[in-house]
Amino acid sequence: MGMRTGEIISVRKTYGETLVELGETQENIVVVDADLSCSTMTMYFEKKFPERFFNAGIAEQDAICTAAGLATCGKIAFVSTFAMFATGRAYDQIRNTIAYSNLNVKIVATHAGVTVGEDGASHQALEDISLMRGIPNMLVMVPCDSIEAKAMIKFAANYKGPVYIRLPRTNLTNIHDEDSYQFTPYNAKIISEGKDITIVTNGETLIECINAKKILEGKGINAEIINAHTVKPIDTETIIESAKKTKKIVTVENHSINGGLGSTVCEILSENYPCKVKRIGTKDVFGQSGEQRELMHYYRLTSDELVEDILAFAK
Numbered sequence: 001m002g003m004r005t006g007e008i009i010s011v012r013k014t015y016g017e018t019l020v021e022l023g024e025t026q027e028n029i030v031v032v033d034a035d036l037s038c039s040t041m042t043m044y045f046e047k048k049f050p051e052r053f054f055n056a057g058i059a060e061q062d063a064i065c066t067a068a069g070l071a072t073c074g075k076i077a078f079v080s081t082f083a084m085f086a087t088g089r090a091y092d093q094i095r096n097t098i099a100y101s102n103l104n105v106k107i108v109a110t111h112a113g114v115t116v117g118e119d120g121a122s123h124q125a126l127e128d129i130s131l132m133r134g135i136p137n138m139l140v141m142v143p144c145d146s147i148e149a150k151a152m153i154k155f156a157a158n159y160k161g162p163v164y165i166r167l168p169r170t171n172l173t174n175i176h177d178e179d180s181y182q183f184t185p186y187n188a189k190i191i192s193e194g195k196d197i198t199i200v201t202n203g204e205t206l207i208e209c210i211n212a213k214k215i216l217e218g219k220g221i222n223a224e225i226i227n228a229h230t231v232k233p234i235d236t237e238t239i240i241e242s243a244k245k246t247k248k249i250v251t252v253e254n255h256s257i258n259g260g261l262g263s264t265v266c267e268i269l270s271e272n273y274p275c276k277v278k279r280i281g282t283k284d285v286f287g288q289s290g291e292q293r294e295l296m297h298y299y300r301l302t303s304d305e306l307v308e309d310i311l312a313f314a315k
Helices: 011-025 043-048 060-072 083-089 091-099 114-119 128-133 146-158 203-217 236-246 261-272 292-298 303-314
Strands: 008-010 029-033 053-055 076-080 105-109 139-141 163-166 171-173 189-192 197-201 223-227 230-232 248-256 276-282
Touching: 008 011, 011 029, 011 043, 011 146, 029 043, 029 060, 043 053, 060 076, 060 083, 060 091, 060 105, 076 146, 083 091, 083 105, 083 128, 091 105, 105 146, 114 292, 128 139, 128 163, 128 230, 128 248, 128 261, 139 146, 146 163, 171 203, 189 203, 197 203, 197 236, 197 261, 197 303, 203 223, 203 248, 203 303, 223 236, 230 261, 236 248, 236 261, 248 261, 248 303, 261 276, 276 303
Parallel strands: 029 053, 029 076, 076 105, 105 163, 139 163, 197 223, 197 248, 248 276
Antiparallel strands: 008 171, 139 230, 189 223
8 A cells, every 4th residue: 555645654765665665676877966865865775785875975066067977878867856956956967968968867856946945045945947948858847745745756756857846845635546646747737727817836835825726715716726746848728728718817825926837837828828926935035044934924925824814815
């Protein structure tokens, strides 16, 4: 029996355990980390397959280039560190060494968004989706729970080419049931149908949107929720069809509204079906130090604040 709906599980731990599971049958999988294996949970793979694990130290650019080199030798290279360092500090190496050569490297970055918490602005990646989706050849994915994360990691291992997968620090409530879940990498999932407004989200804000929908129903708003787990290439058809039905779109993301999911949705709709869009996320600001839940409230990413902002937009 697999993971169940409602269980609260560390997505990072699921990543580490899935790497070990893949490593059992795929001997060409290797893992590179930048001295954070206890945080990224690649330590599980390190313990099981020490000869296939490489710690580059606090040298993220070296980690990316090492993974690229391993990929040129026929390896499936997973490389991990915090999202801020993976995408920001090593951007040039990702663009020019991995993506330009279309190498088979999987960048699985953890500790994304304001929910990194007390580590503060220097560690809170709020621009990583923007950076990664702007690079040709790069596939960009954001799982909403451990079940979706496990499916994405397995998909990435068998996908030929660069992949960026964004994981949070926080433990997440499973929205899906592993025994019945089917991952559709290029198709967004309609989590619940509605007719008054469309909410497009992914990652750890999906559960907040689901909770917000229940409150909105009591206030006469029937919201449709779309899980856009793959930001690039994004499922344009599902979003456009929902927009035609509801005429109003809200995007929600633990990321800057500039360049992330909200910008992606606006690009799609402006070209195909112009309609009103409200983007909810951080607004061109850096994060700050604080307890992760308090930061979610501060940046208006919890269900209570989402209800307030969606009601104001709907009116």
